[in-house]
Amino acid sequence: MEPKHRVNEGWEIAITLPEPVDADPEAEAIPITVVFEDAHLIVVDKPAGLVVHPGAGNWTGTLVNALLHHCGDSLSGIGGVKRPGIVHRIDKDTSGLLVVAKSDEAHQGLAAQFADHGKTGPLERAYSALVWGAPQSLKGTINANLARSQANRQKIAVVKTSGRHAVTHWQVKERFGPAQDPSVAALVECRLETGRTHQIRVHMAHIGHPLIGDQDYGTGFKTKANRLPPHLKDRVERFSRQALHAGLLAFAHPVTGETLRFESPYPSDFNDLLSGFRHF
Template identity: 80%
Template sequence: MTDNSHEDPAEFDTDFRLTVDAADAGKRLDAVLAAHIDALSRNRIQSLIRSGDVTVGGAKVVEPKFRVNEGDPLALSLPEPEDPEPSGEDIPIAVVFEDEHLIVVDKPAGLVVHPGAGNWTGTLVNALIHHCGDSLSGIGGVRRPGIVHRIDKDTSGLLVVAKTDQAHQGLAAQFADHGRTGPLERSYAALVWGAPSNLKGTIDTNLARSQSNRQKMAVVKTSGRHAVTHWQVRERFGAADQPALASLMECRLETGRTHQIRVHMTHIGHPLIGDDDYGSGFKTKINRLDEPLKTVVGAFDRQALHAGLLAFEHPVSGKTLRFESPYPADFANLLLSLQNF
């Protein structure tokens, strides 16, 4: 590949030009550009192609999978930066770790990660824009700057956010690999109704949008996305001579699908306490509880799920980072009440 404008393509500012050589002939446009522009991820390059910011032979090409030919002159022009939308908001966030490349936060329950329908303000993204200024990675797009992964609004716990495109690319690769070849690790504490007969196990299914309610996910036999959750019972609650009322489970994600743990726990018959979407059939259990547990469980107004462990390789330094988050007050109070039952 011949670069006609810069000795080091990773250092270009607004424009990048090159000519396709024999080695790259027949390859996808996005793949060729990604291989020669270290400063941008392939996702970012695909977005730029679709936006009309890439030309082949002087003509705009908006399809990332377009196949290039030997001798084709390619040009990529970075658009002028746009004012951030959404805007920053002075929302308190618990910063666990931060450097110039990334930030790890401990998200409270009730805080939406990024803007969307019905939640255009007051999100973690708004808080991060205020906290980080213009340093967030732009790969996620205007509404999701820096977001590599997310947890549900009513799930508490640890989340890593990229501040640079380089960090975003490195973190995204780890999450896509699901920790198979690296140190990525995600563990959740879950308080569920009942307890499995075994102490540990693995749930391996496909998940897709529910046909009856598009806001929910469901286990499906065909199609969908592969989802794997490894679980272990940490503690059972209730009388020794009776079936367990509830249990504390550790859930480790091998994949990260929408509502994965919530759907999987329901799938094995042990939905999360407080999960009105996937455990509504267990609400009647609350009325049969004795006080004060009845009041505590009845007042718990979210799914009892906490992302307590997050480990990954720093995408720049290569150092393994590991973070643990203590139970938030509401989760700890519910756990104590169950232990004292």
């Protein structure tokens, strides 16, 4: 039955409930790239395609399952049984840096920094995004509230009233296209002042520059690939995710106070796509 289907008086409706799922995620030997680790926290370079924590449709094979195998029982329990140590997330099909707490003290300290959004500390989060079109300005700020879309509850939308405060600062790093009109696409650095679900993807689409490969917020730009040179069109069509990489993460160590700063190189698929646009 469709969610909006009208129910008539006298109908009998049967509901089939799925079998209960064990709430405790199990350790799984999933390879992960560890950038930094000590007794209090671990920084990983997450590949695209890996879900951060268990949830509907992804009860196994997540980063949490991998961390349980790697760290044993040392992950912070503040996040709950399904999200031990998780203080922030990046989307399944976004690659890049993520910090996870191994002690409760670290979890509390990291959570406070992320809640503060770097206003009073060294927290930095920068993402590289390949977007359709090239913004006329070199940089700008998107200040637009976000909420669940009324049309599709699995998507996020910009809303004029209510919603959650969301701010993204962006800067054009490169523009791509023929010499006479380098406005087909652009490499943009996005820095988060807030951290909302799908924030960069929705904000960039909101200003008319959705991420290349974004199946949720950039489908209206699919026809643009048909205007590309054959070698580049092929690369774009083979790119199976949104072109977004969390390449910079900096924060104060929640126990020692030392400022830690990490950078992640582009993964091979992102680098291949970027190389194709550079050789337009």
